[in-house]
Amino acid sequence: MGYNFDEVIDRHGTNSLKWDFAVERGKPEDLLSMWVADMDFPAPCEVLADLQKAVSHGVFGYTEVKQDYYDVLIAWFGERFGFSFNRRDVVKTPSVVFALALAVRALTEIGESVIIQTPVYYPFYEVIKDNNRIIVTNPLIYKNGAYSIDFEDFEKKIIANNVKLFILCSPHNPVGRVWTREELEKLSLICKTHQVIVVSDEIHCDFVWGENKHTCFGVLDENVIIATAPSKTFNLAGLQAANIIVKNTELRHKLKVELNKSGYSQLGTLGLVACQSAYTNGNEWLSELKIYIEENISLTKKFITSHLPKVKLVEPQGTYLLWLDFSAYGFSQKELDEHVTNSAKLWLDGGTIFGTDGEGFQRINIACPRSVLLDALKRLAKVFGE
Ligand SMILES: Cc1ncc(COP(=O)(O)O)c(C=O)c1O
Numbered sequence: 001m002g003y004n005f006d007e008v009i010d011r012h013g014t015n016s017l018k019w020d021f022a023v024e025r026g027k028p029e030d031l032l033s034m035w036v037a038d039m040d041f042p043a044p045c046e047v048l049a050d051l052q053k054a055v056s057h058g059v060f061g062y063t064e065v066k067q068d069y070y071d072v073l074i075a076w077f078g079e080r081f082g083f084s085f086n087r088r089d090v091v092k093t094p095s096v097v098f099a100l101a102l103a104v105r106a107l108t109e110i111g112e113s114v115i116i117q118t119p120v121y122y123p124f125y126e127v128i129k130d131n132n133r134i135i136v137t138n139p140l141i142y143k144n145g146a147y148s149i150d151f152e153d154f155e156k157k158i159i160a161n162n163v164k165l166f167i168l169c170s171p172h173n174p175v176g177r178v179w180t181r182e183e184l185e186k187l188s189l190i191c192k193t194h195q196v197i198v199v200s201d202e203i204h205c206d207f208v209w210g211e212n213k214h215t216c217f218g219v220l221d222e223n224v225i226i227a228t229a230p231s232k233t234f235n236l237a238g239l240q241a242a243n244i245i246v247k248n249t250e251l252r253h254k255l256k257v258e259l260n261k262s263g264y265s266q267l268g269t270l271g272l273v274a275c276q277s278a279y280t281n282g283n284e285w286l287s288e289l290k291i292y293i294e295e296n297i298s299l300t301k302k303f304i305t306s307h308l309p310k311v312k313l314v315e316p317q318g319t320y321l322l323w324l325d326f327s328a329y330g331f332s333q334k335e336l337d338e339h340v341t342n343s344a345k346l347w348l349d350g351g352t353i354f355g356t357d358g359e360g361f362q363r364i365n366i367a368c369p370r371s372v373l374l375d376a377l378k379r380l381a382k383v384f385g386e
Pocket of ligand 1 (some may be wrong): 021037093094096097099122169173201204229231237242
């Protein structure tokens with residue numbers, strides 16, 4: 001391997017949300033942090049070199065991008081997912097969640113309904129509720145340790161609530177599903193039939209495992225909003241750059257108007273540099289990283305089978321976030337969270353932050369050096385092992 005993902009980099013004292021804010025967030029200070037979805041790896045060295053060049057230049061005036069930025073973006077999504085688009089289709093925003101909120105405001109009215117598939121990444125609830133829209137849930141079916149979509153309920157809820165917008169999480173955080181083309185086609189058909197606009201959050205699209213294949217919703221339907229960012233793929237969340245792809249002119253216009261209303265115009269200089277550099281130079285790094293993460297997943301599976309037989313790991317098809325079912329212990333969520341925090345000394349994401357159907361679960365982020373992961377698993381085994 002050319003890149004060293006084993007190196008442990010101490011992130012304490014860098015104002016890292018993951019490592020430096022336990023006390024502010026009501027947790028003890030001495031936890032091993034495996035929660036929020038960023039990785040404990042540095043960005044690709046090629047990206048760091050481009051950032052250093054920009055920093056050395058020293059002038060940080062307003063920055064825009066030229067055709068070469070769009071060329072690498074178009075190549076990345078074209079080559080990997082067969083999704084083609086043009087420069088004019090791209091709306092740049094500081095983050096994906098920012099774009100989700102824009103879409104809610106731009107494409108629905110106050111009091112209208114937006115549907116989501118739960119349990120799901122918690123800001124999905126916030127961008128709907130805090131913009132005074134109605135949250136309609138289409139709970140995923142959890143059966144024999146695996147998740148699937150309840151299409152009948154999806155359509156029924158859309159009709160019953162006159163749903164206008166669907167925010168899809170693809171691949172899905174936290175349950176780790178990579179939706180098949182057939183599943184997405186079914187969703188697409190239902191949405192078309194009932195004139196529901198789809199916003200597809202595909203921020204985790206570069207992390208799919210084994211035989212699973214990510215299908216970009218934009219390949220199935222042009223009238224959608226595809227939210228992408230290099231932030232998960234290359235660990236650049238703190239640099240705030242996202243690319244929202246909207247091929248439909250009217251939808252794009254509405255989104256742009258809402259962006260203007262927010263008063264936001266140019267992205268940060270360094271975010272743009274990092275984004276372009278990552279999509280230009282990050283391919284090899286990403287290939288090696290994915291092998292490393294897949295090995296982390298295998299190790300976690302083996303460890304759980306041997307040392308934590310009562311914990312069920314939902315088969316991770318995508319994302320570096322694993323969804324662990326502790327329901328066999330019979331704890332309430334509060335008790336489970338307390339055991340994880342106070343006895344195992346871990347900072348994980350308790351299942352119910354993703355919705356009530358996350359009861360009995362914990363989400364663990366395994367995008368870290370293997371020694372850190374092993375430490376975390378051993379802590380779990382001490383408390384929850386047989
Ligand atoms: C599904 C999903 N969307 C969006 C985000 C956050 O993206 P951003 O930081 O660009 O708002 C995350 C981060 O965990 C996520 O899992």
